[in-house]
Amino acid sequence: MTALVAVVGALGAVAVVTGLLVFTVNSMARATFLLLASFVAVGAVLIGFGLGYLGTVVILMMTIEMMIMVVFMVMLMMNPAGLMPMTMVHNRRGSWAIALVVFGLLTTGVWLVPFPTPGPAAVGDPTLALGDALMGGQMLTMMTLGLALLATIVGTVAVAVSRR
Amino acid sequence: MVLAPGLVLVAGLAAGLKAVTAGESPATPAVETLRLLGKQRRRTPDDDPGLARVGLALLPVAAVLALAVVPLGDRAPVDLDVGVVWFNAMEVVAWFAVWVAGWGPNAVTSLAGGYRVLPLGLAYEVPHMLAIITPAIAAGSLSPVAIAAAQQDLWYAVWMPAAFVLYLVSVAAMAFWGPFAAPLGRDLAGGAAAEHAGLDRLLLLAGRWMLLTAAAAMAVPLFLGGGAPPPITGPDPFPGLPALWFGVKLAVVLGLLLALRRAVPMLRMARFATLAWVVLVPLAVAQALVVTLVVLA
Structure with a gap:
């Protein structure tokens, strides 16, 4: 452990x-x-x-x-x-300000939010338990959405590929 | 611990077989290995050798890690319950490896070769994922050991032939082999390998053979019943030797992949991408649908 x-x-x-x-x-x-x-x-x-x-x-x-x-x-x-050579950072002052504000907010949030007390350990497959907790009743919606996305991708590629 | 040397040995044997079919001496891979070990590495102006070597070293490591979840016989070196996903994750590491290997030397042909991995990957990956997930659907498990055990009566290569063919095509593309060798293409003077010499070149070429061998090995538990004898032979003539059956089947799959290189000329990436998205993806979806309906019924 x-x-x-x-x-x-x-x-x-x-x-x-x-x-x-x-x-x-x-x-x-x-x-x-x-x-x-x-x-x-x-x-x-x-x-x-x-x-x-x-x-x-x-x-x-x-x-x-x-x-x-x-x-x-x-x-x-x-x-x-x-x-x-290239640089990975732009707008240094602005990004410093944004970063510090976000860091401050998140750090405050960590201390203010009441943390859940550890309940009983998950029974069975933890992946299944997590998926159920995250999606639950929306599983069918998500599956349909995934299929629609795949169909859209395939359709877009099929339309975009120019045939000569 | 014997996994990595074993993979190197089998990949070397496969390379020797390829040398024979190409009309060279079967010792060519061994001679070439010794020659490359004795040569110096090559540097180009303003290169990034550190990054290139990360990629070059990752290629054989990814092949060994992918093979680790494949049952060699009846047991896998690491019996992972999500082995199929792990195998897939390790093989996409090869995209990154070849891309940085081509990027590192800061040279045109090498860079273009490295970039060719990307359209290749985007074309083969979706049919490949559907092809490896179809046996998992049929067996109700992502563990290669469980998938092999579920084929007692009928090999999945017989039940889902489209998925098997798609698997073979996509692993050839994954190891940029045969018709999919464009990243190392002759039209680019060797592509991603063009500027690499000595140990760097050896890692790239040997890593590719190891990847091809590991991918061929995964076909055995996924589609050919793992270490079990063919269902039609009746009583097992070699009882208690699953590793033997595994070896025979691995040799057959490797032979098919070697024959693919002889039978099909090099494909242009754009043409393969069209073929993949217009033909192979719908075919893979249809195969997965049929299997799912049969399993649900």
Whole structure:
């Protein structure tokens, strides 16, 4: 148990540190790598909590998401090629102000919100219990929505692909 | 602990077989490995070798981690209850690995090769996910051991042939193999591998063989009944040797993947993307639907 807490704590530290480093590097590939490392550490924390499915899905989806982000970089960035230095931060004063205000609000919230007392441990599969708690009666809506989204994606691609 | 050397060995044997079918000596992969080990790494101006080497080292590591949940016989090295999802998560790490391997050297052909992984991935991934989730639906479990055990009477390759074919096509794309080798394409003078020499190049090429082998190994529990003998043979002629049956089936799947390279020329990424989204995705959805309806009925 102590070892698990230590490992999860270390992974949490990795997630925070790599998340911070994203804004210190000067190349989009390095920023992508550090952001991915941060997300993978979070996925590993979830696995450490016994949520094997959720943790694995986080690693899977975040890796794909980073790679799709690269597709957007190619589409939208002025220089998605070489290693020309770039900065990851803009509008320094404004972002400092926003960051400090949000941090203050969240920190206050942590101390003001009454935390739930630990109830009985979840029975059976924790992923199932979490999914039920999050979605509950909306499961059918979410499933329909997911299918509609997939159909939309396929339809959009089919329409967008020009046939010569 | 024997998993990684074992994977290297089998991947090396597969590479030797490929060398034979390509009219070279079966020792070519071994000779090439020794040659690359003896060569120096190459640097290019203004490169990012640290990042490239992260990717290059990740490729074989991801292959070993993907293989860790595959039952080699009747037991998996790590019997994970969400093994199918874990396998999928490890194989998409290869996208990242090849992309940074192409990015690192700061050279045109290498960069374009690395970028080619992205359209390839976006084309194969959705049919691939549907193809690996279909056996999981039929077996009612995401554990490869349970999926293999559910095929006592009928192999899923027979029951869901479209999913099996889609799996084979998509793992070839996943290991950028055969018709999907555009990221390392000759038209780009080697693509993502163009600027890598010595150990860097060895990690990329060997990692790709290991990925292909690990993906072929996953086909055995998902579609070919795992370590059990074929259902039609009656009594097991080799009782108590699930690893043997696993090896035979792995060899067959690897042979199919090697034949794919000989049979189909290299595909352009845009054409494969069209094929994937217009034909393969609807096919995969239809296959999953049929299996789901049968399971529910």
